[in-house]
Amino acid sequence: MTASASPEDWLAALRFDEQGLIPAIAQDARTGTVLMMAWMNAEAVRETVRTGQAVYYSRSRARLWRKGEESGHVQQVHDIRLDCDGDVLLLKITQIGGIACHTGRERCFYRSLDLNGMQPAWAVQDPVLKDPAAIYGHPHPDKR
Amino acid sequence: MTASASPEDWLAALRFDEQGLIPAIAQDARTGTVLMMAWMNAEAVRETVRTGQAVYYSRSRARLWRKGEESGHVQQVHDIRLDCDGDVLLLKITQIGGIACHTGRERCFYRSLDLNGMQPAWAVQDPVLKDPAAIYGHPHPDKR
Numbered sequence: 001m002t003a004s005a006s007p008e009d010w011l012a013a014l015r016f017d018e019q020g021l022i023p024a025i026a027q028d029a030r031t032g033t034v035l036m037m038a039w040m041n042a043e044a045v046r047e048t049v050r051t052g053q054a055v056y057y058s059r060s061r062a063r064l065w066r067k068g069e070e071s072g073h074v075q076q077v078h079d080i081r082l083d084c085d086g087d088v089l090l091l092k093i094t095q096i097g098g099i100a101c102h103t104g105r106e107r108c109f110y111r112s113l114d115l116n117g118m119q120p121a122w123a124v125q126d127p128v129l130k131d132p133a134a135i136y137g138h139p140h141p142d143k144r
Numbered sequence: 145m146t147a148s149a150s151p152e153d154w155l156a157a158l159r160f161d162e163q164g165l166i167p168a169i170a171q172d173a174r175t176g177t178v179l180m181m182a183w184m185n186a187e188a189v190r191e192t193v194r195t196g197q198a199v200y201y202s203r204s205r206a207r208l209w210r211k212g213e214e215s216g217h218v219q220q221v222h223d224i225r226l227d228c229d230g231d232v233l234l235l236k237i238t239q240i241g242g243i244a245c246h247t248g249r250e251r252c253f254y255r256s257l258d259l260n261g262m263q264p265a266w267a268v269q270d271p272v273l274k275d276p277a278a279i280y281g282h283p284h285p286d287k288r
Contacts, residue, residue: 010257010264023167025178032176034169037232049257049264082266083252084245088181090253101228108227109234113154113193120154120193122226 011042015087021057022089026100029078029092035100036108038065040089052077054091071135073097104128104135155186159231165201166233170244173222173236179244180252182209184233196221198235215279217241248272248279 006012016022021039028035038056040048044064047055054075058065068074079092101108110126150156160166165183172179182200184192188208191199198219202209212218223236245252254270 007263010266013266023181025169025181027178034171034178034234036227037167037169037181049259080257081253081269082255082257083180084247084249084254085252088252090178103228105228108229108232109225110228111226113224113226115193119151122154122157125225 011045013082013086014042014045014089015085016042017087019059021059022087024054024056024089024091026054026075026091026093026095029094033107034109035093035095035106038067045089048077048091049080054093068096071097071099071102073099073135075100099129099135102132102136104130104132155189157226157230158186158189158233159229160186161231163203165203166231168198168200168233168235170198170219170235170237170239173238177251178253179237179239179250182211189233192221192235193224198237212240215241215243215246217243217279219244243273243279246276246280248274248276 014022020041023037024040025037026035027033039059041057044055044057047064054067054077056065056067074096075091075093076096077091077093081090098106100106101110103110105126105128107126110124111122112125114121114123158166164185166189167181168184169181170179171177183203185201188199188201191208198211198221200209200211218240219237220240221235221237225234227234242250244250245254247254249270249272251270254268255266256269258265258267
């Protein structure tokens with residue numbers, strides 16, 4: 001097998017950061033809503049491709065994070081895109097359960113900067129669809 | 145003025161990384177297309193809010209990067225969202241000129257992982273809309 005046909009040439013195109021991580025944006029394939037951004041290491045990228053479900057790397061837990069492993073809210077991956085610099089991934093997904101965020105909301109980007117007051121302020125825009133305690137059976141740590 | 149009314153409480157909600165940066169995703173406000181992801185430091189976030197146009201921090205040039213400063217392809221910002229952990233921003237924008245990527249494409253995510261071959265491979269999906277040399281008048285460095 002020649003170097004140009006190495007099975008992981010596609011992975012070599014990725015530029016991981018000093019911690020060996022790359023940001024991965026998850027976008028709803030049907031609506032285009034940006035649901036979340038998390039991080040992947042090389043193993044998480046491989047596992048995402050192998051299984052067809054999003055696998056991230058949890059920085060807080062320092063291990064692979066198979067999205068939905070506790071909540072059941074897995075992400076079926078339809079398309080993986082890479083940016084011009086090779087240092088950001090974009091996933092088109094179907095969010096099972098309709099909840100991507102550990103707060104029980106559809107998406108993590110539920111706060112919007114309100115510029116109408118004396119000072120800018122973050123305003124919660126999106127409803128909690130399901131109590132996180134009912135999703136996880138216990139308080140849930142940050143996804144970081 | 146009390147601490148709770150500090151003019152930069154909104155900025156204090158952001159969790160910048162060890163380099164003082166936060167990822168910012170730019171999404172087309174009309175179509176929902178994710179155009180790019182770049183980085184902001186606190187000054188870039190302030191300038192984005194102040195001017196209503198996206199200002200990033202260029203890691204390669206180690207300075208503020210007023211998107212479109214060379215190309216004219218500025219990004220008008222309509223909405224700024226913050227994620228649950230406070231460590232990612234999402235901007236809804238109008239991309240002037242219709243070109244976000246320094247390669248002359250609409251978006252930076254122009255490569256898609258093709259899983260139909262013997263091995264996965266990145267396939268270019270999106271056309272170059274304008275020759276970068278015509279946009280910049282010279283070869284353009286990475287946006288990093």
